[in-house]
Amino acid sequence: MSNSDKKGAVVELRASELSSQGGVFCPNPNMTQWSSHPKVYLGLAESGQARCPYCGTLYKLKDGEHFSPHH
Numbered sequence: 001m002s003n004s005d006k007k008g009a010v011v012e013l014r015a016s017e018l019s020s021q022g023g024v025f026c027p028n029p030n031m032t033q034w035s036s037h038p039k040v041y042l043g044l045a046e047s048g049q050a051r052c053p054y055c056g057t058l059y060k061l062k063d064g065e066h067f068s069p070h071h
Contacts, residue, residue: 008056015065018044022067024059026052045069 011028018024022045027036037054044050045067049060061067 008052008058010058010060012060012062013044013065014062015067018067020069021045022069023050026055026057026059 011024013024021043023041023043025039025041027039037052040052040054042050042052042059044059044061048065048067049058051058
């Protein structure tokens with residue numbers, strides 16, 4: 001199975017929950033097995049979503065949410 005075939009949980013986020021660069025880290029602190037794979041940064045700023053290449057978790061902005069960088 002390739003990484004693109006992995007399907008995992010879906011985590012919906014508010015724009016205010018993203019880093020100043022528009023991303024999040026996986027695994028996140030709410031995961032029960034947070035140390036199950038290396039910590040990776042996932043950028044959501046451009047498309048509004050990103051999938052973890054290790055566990056398949058999809059991180060996406062909630063409907064109506066938009067990221068705008070803080071200047």
